[in-house]
Amino acid sequence: MQKNKTIAGVVMALLLLFFVVGVVHLFVLRFETGDVYPAYSSLRSDPLGTRALYESLENIDGLAVRRNYHLLKSLTFEPQTTFFYLGTTADEFDSVPQEMIEVFDRLTQSGGRLVLTFLPVTKNSEQKAKKKLSDKKHWGIGVAFKDYLPVKDDKHIAVDAISNRRDLPPVISWHTNLYFDLFDDTWKTLFSFEGLPLIVERTYGKGSILMCADSFFMSNEALWAERHPQLLVWLIGGHSNIIFDEAHFGIHKQPSVAQLIRRYRFHWFFAALVVLALLFVWKSAAYFVPPSVDDSPNGADVVSEKDYTQGLVALLRRNVSENQILQVCAREWEQTFKKSKRTRAATLEYMRDLVGGGSNGSKKSKDPVKEYREVSQFISEEKGYE
Numbered sequence: 170m171q172k173n174k175t176i177a178g179v180v181m182a183l184l185l186l187f188f189v190v191g192v193v194h195l196f197v198l199r200f201e202t203g204d205v206y207p208a209y210s211s212l213r214s215d216p217l218g219t220r221a222l223y224e225s226l227e228n229i230d231g232l233a234v235r236r237n238y239h240l241l242k243s244l245t246f247e248p249q250t251t252f253f254y255l256g257t258t259a260d261e262f263d264s265v266p267q268e269m270i271e272v273f274d275r276l277t278q279s280g281g282r283l284v285l286t287f288l289p290v291t292k293n294s295e296q297k298a299k300k301k302l303s304d305k306k307h308w309g310i311g312v313a314f315k316d317y318l319p320v321k322d323d324k325h326i327a328v329d330a331i332s333n334r335r336d337l338p339p340v341i342s343w344h345t346n347l348y349f350d351l352f353d354d355t356w357k358t359l360f361s362f363e364g365l366p367l368i369v370e371r372t373y374g375k376g377s378i379l380m381c382a383d384s385f386f387m388s389n390e391a392l393w394a395e396r397h398p399q400l401l402v403w404l405i406g407g408h409s410n411i412i413f414d415e416a417h418f419g420i421h422k423q424p425s426v427a428q429l430i431r432r433y434r435f436h437w438f439f440a441a442l443v444v445l446a447l448l449f450v451w452k453s454a455a456y457f458v459p460p461s462v463d464d465s466p467n468g469a470d471v472v473s474e475k476d477y478t479q480g481l482v483a484l485l486r487r488n489v490s491e492n493q494i495l496q497v498c499a500r501e502w503e504q505t506f507k508k509s510k511r512t513r514a515a516t517l518e519y520m521r522d523l524v525g526g527g528s529n530g531s532k533k534s535k536d537p538v539k540e541y542r543e544v545s546q547f548i549s550e551e552k553g554y555e
Contacts, residue, residue: 209256209384211413216390234411238422241272250281250410259312277376282406286384289345291325309353315346330360330367338397347382495537
């Protein structure tokens with residue numbers, strides 16, 4: 170029965186282990202493909218991500234590519250920086266927060282380049298069709314919505330965005346009905362559809378701003394099926410520092426303890442603590458000076474075994490001398506048995522005479538062992554009881 174329970178326990182433990190391993194493996198697969206992240210995140214390796222673009226730029230010598238996981242207001246930009254802010258929604262552009270505008274202005278004032286792309290929109294409501302979202306006052310641009318994209322077999326099909334420059338691809342596929350309204354002549358149209366601006370650019374401060382009404386041409390799928398390297402190079406703008414923003418997707422990283430230690434160079438401090446801990450363990454495990462030898466004769470007052478009998482013996486040796494042992498035993502025996510009706514009075518008198526005065530203890534015994542044997546013999550011969 171016990172054996173069956175043991176086997177059942179082992180089987181349940183193995184099943185639980187396999188279940189945990191399977192769940193962890195599924196999570197690893199999800200994070201490797203990146204489909205847990207929003208569309209056009211540089212962490213996604215599926216068709217909707219931009220990881221291929223990120224890693225391609227990372228492999229180019231002379232480019233420093235990184236991701237941003239911190240709030241925009243905490244960023245400081247180096248010169249020659251291109252900041253990719255991909256996959257934003259048109260609703261977010263309806264009222265651009267002043268804080269975000271200040272960050273982007275700081276980027277362009279340092280000579281940097283802002284690349285801002287929008288999520289594709291294939292359906293528009295009547296409300297959005299009549300409404301034009303804009304930042305007319307600050308950047309002189311707004312977004313609006315065209316009629317529905319062409320439909321074939323109940324599916325929206327891509328349209329052709331036509332280039333206005335000879336050094337860019339002549340045609341790229343377009344998957345959104347979002348376009349720009351330009352309120353400032355400094356904006357230059359790079360790609361358009363039926364005269365509606367789709368990719369626009371302007372200088373701003375010491376830097377520049379480039380906006381794209383679609384993000385598809387930067388996706389992993391586009392880089393596999395219809396890549397346009399000239400356009401991607403144009404996006405970078407000849408800068409050497411490339412930042413892909415992940416914070417606006419809600420992906421943030423808190424600084425870990427290890428990062429803080431490296432940043433403030435506390436690793437030597439913790440290394441010293443480890444050395445001190447090792448020295449303490451060594452000191453506790455071994456004596457630097459040999460311990461002194463006990464001077465007790467024959468270990469008379471030392472209890473070498475953890476036994477209550479040995480402890481009692483050691484206690485008696487400390488408090489009762491050899492010459493008084495028989496008197497002490499006689500007093501204890503008398504206190505115990507003198508009230509017993511079976512004990513003869515002659516026995517008590519014999520005990521007192523033998524040990525020399527009984528409870529008074531005036532006489533010291535010269536040979537307690539001999540006297541103890543006489544008492545034992547007297548009692549064993551049944552002369553001590555009625």
